[in-house]
Amino acid sequence: MTAGPSELIDARIAALTDWRGEVLAQIRRLILEADPAVEEEWKWDKPVWSRSGIICTGEVYKKVVKTTFAKGAAVADPAHLFNSSLEGNTRRAIDFPEGAEINQEAFKELIRAAITLNLSRPAKTHTKGEVR
Structure with missing residues (x-):
């Protein structure tokens, strides 16, 4: 049996035995608290959280845990949390x-x-052969 997305995310968190696992687990918890209808996915070898489209990904690097918002440039950020990928x-x-x-x-x-x-x-959504 193949592991589902939630199990793969569990495994990624468990494999990170330093601060990065704790941060990824906290990010995950906050996302699911924000909206329990969020779906967990596993794409591009990383956690992805979606609801009617991708919300964000959870990427782990040596010095940071990065949360990339797919449409972040169109999202209001009054607390100025975005601190990376600002030029796109x-x-x-x-x-x-x-x-x-x-x-x-x-x-x-x-x-x-x-x-x-x-x-x-x-x-x-569009039908086959439809020109856009």
Whole structure:
């Protein structure tokens, strides 16, 4: 039997025996607290959280745990959490280095804002052969 996305995320967190596993687990917990309808996926060999489209990914590097928001450039960030990938037109990210305090309420609001954006956009569907 193949492991599902949640089990793969569990395994990734368990394999990180330092601060990075704790941070990834905290990010995951906050995302699911922000909206229990969020779906966990496993794409590109990393955790992905979605609701009516991708919300964000959880990437682990040597010096940071990065949360990349797929449509972050279109999401209001009043607490100025985005601190990485600021130059692009679409994505925005938050790098969490060792010892960083996560502003939990602001992070959950960012998740909710990304979900609201996803829900406000009609699903991209088109029939075969249709020109767009």
